[in-house]
Amino acid sequence: MNEGRQGCASGLVVVAAAVALAVFLLRPLLDHGTEDVQAAPQPTVTQTKPGKPSGRRPGVVNIDTEQGFRMIRAAGTGIVLDASGLVLTNNHVIQGATSIKGTDTDNHRTYTARVIGYDKSGDIALIKLATSTRLKTAVIGDSTKVSEGDLVTAVGNAGGKGGNPTVVTGAVTALEQEITASDSTDGSSERLTGLIETNAPIQPGDSGGPLLNTSGQVIGMNTAASSGFRMNHTGGHRGYAITSARAIEVVRQIQRGQTTATIHIGPTAMLGVQVRTPTTKSGGRANGAYIASTLSGTPAETAGLRPGTTIIALDDQPVDSPGTLTDLLLRHRPGDTVRLTLTTPTGNQTVTPLTLADGPPQ
Incomplete structure (x- = not known):
């Protein structure tokens, strides 16, 4: 295009x-x-x-x-x-x-x-x-x-x-x-x-x-x-x-301001990562949201998130796919602090707190 x-x-x-x-x-x-x-x-x-x-x-x-x-x-x-x-x-x-x-x-x-x-x-x-x-x-x-x-x-x-x-x-x-x-x-x-x-x-x-x-x-x-x-x-x-x-x-x-599991009202929170479905060594689908890249000047970059890391939970709620990560984040507002559970490329797990910014609609 x-x-x-x-x-x-x-x-x-x-x-x-x-x-x-x-x-x-x-x-x-x-x-x-x-x-x-x-x-x-x-x-x-x-x-x-x-x-x-x-x-x-x-x-x-x-x-x-x-x-x-x-x-x-x-x-x-x-x-x-x-x-x-x-x-x-x-x-x-x-x-x-x-x-x-x-x-x-x-x-x-x-x-x-x-x-x-x-x-x-x-x-x-x-x-x-x-x-x-x-x-x-x-x-x-x-x-x-x-x-x-x-x-x-x-x-x-x-x-x-x-x-x-x-x-x-x-x-x-x-x-x-x-x-x-x-x-x-x-x-x-x-x-x-x-x-x-x-x-x-x-x-x-x-x-x-x-x-x-x-x-x-x-x-x-x-x-x-x-x-x-x-x-x-x-x-x-x-x-x-x-x-x-x-x-x-x-x-x-x-x-009416009636937020539901599918309806989001007001500003949308932003993390600042490009994610995709992770894959296994055999090429199959794995659970989580694999970070392909981070956006400059966003909370993800500030918090030190790196490509190759996989998000597996947000506030202890399991993240089994990029879509699940989206749904969980839609429950939040800009300014909220969330806890991300991550798996590094070496297989280690870490927990990173991060304050969400104001972003475009989902």
């Missing part, structure tokens, strides 16, 4: 920025052509409700991020929930971001944004555009009334090109779908459930954008796969959307 604007970069990189490791689930930008509206493949199911594709509706934001620890840019889409600038998007759109900007596609103004909270396992995030007022909002529909065969419209920042959103149409091909979003870098994966499947040609950059019914109401939030972050599901390539009911449920929890 050598484009000037590098969006949704492929692969999930565990960078222990943002909570001791920053897991970047981003999509590569693709050339989407010059058309704003594309014809969708013919539905393969019988249409159950009359109507026409809704076309573009208000309340769409183009999101651009910078990932300072990786020196790349990324792009995605968001949905305006209220006039003051609360925006719903996919977590992978803002994951690892050290800077976030949102451009409202109705007034064409660009705002800086901050993360309010996110659900990493559900790929849902809530951000706030600063100093924004009187924005046009999307209309949230009832996703429980969606049926197979319904005509739908997907709107988004396809290819990360910015400007007016791209609009594509299609039909709902299945409901209550489950997919495994897997990373080819470290073998980690997330299971996304209850999804709407559609044949609308959703592309990288559309992630976080609205899936609309024929009345122009948001019934889902689109998500897209990439070369490094793959969504595996039987039946060939399809587009998938998180239901509006599930997304709004998480948004309400975040607004």
Whole structure:
């Protein structure tokens, strides 16, 4: 990805920025052509409700991020929930971001944004555009009334090109779908459930954008796969959307300040290591989070953590994988002191106290 604007970069990189490791689930930008509206493949199911594709509706934001620890840019889409600038998007759109900007596609103004909270396992995030007022909002529909065969419209920042959103149409091909979003870098994966499947040609950059019914109401939030972050599901390539009911449920929890095992609210703690799954001498997988490198100026470097060391516990809680380390760190805040249990390359165990810093979202 050598484009000037590098969006949704492929692969999930565990960078222990943002909570001791920053897991970047981003999509590569693709050339989407010059058309704003594309014809969708013919539905393969019988249409159950009359109507026409809704076309573009208000309340769409183009999101651009910078990932300072990786020196790349990324792009995605968001949905305006209220006039003051609360925006719903996919977590992978803002994951690892050290800077976030949102451009409202109705007034064409660009705002800086901050993360309010996110659900990493559900790929849902809530951000706030600063100093924004009187924005046009999307209309949230009832996703429980969606049926197979319904005509739908997907709107988004396809290819990360910015400007007016791209609009594509299609039909709902299945409901209550489950997919495994897997990373080819470290073998980690997330299971996304209850999804709407559609044949609308959703592309990288559309992630976080609205899936609309024929009345122009948001019934889902689109998500897209990439070369490094793959969504595996039987039946060939399809587009998938998180239901509006599930997304709004998480948004309400975040607004109430309701932290859970999967929902993180507020600043994210950072350790400052790049980690991967350790291997045995025979080449098999081992338990722990193997430190591949440390980031300059971070708590990990200050504490003297070295590449080749494996983290096996945090505050006496076992760490059996990089994903477990992420989950444990998401329970903490910047400024917290934690105890890391480490195995050195020679096999010795040591315990190191470390104070977590402020990092990008996970």
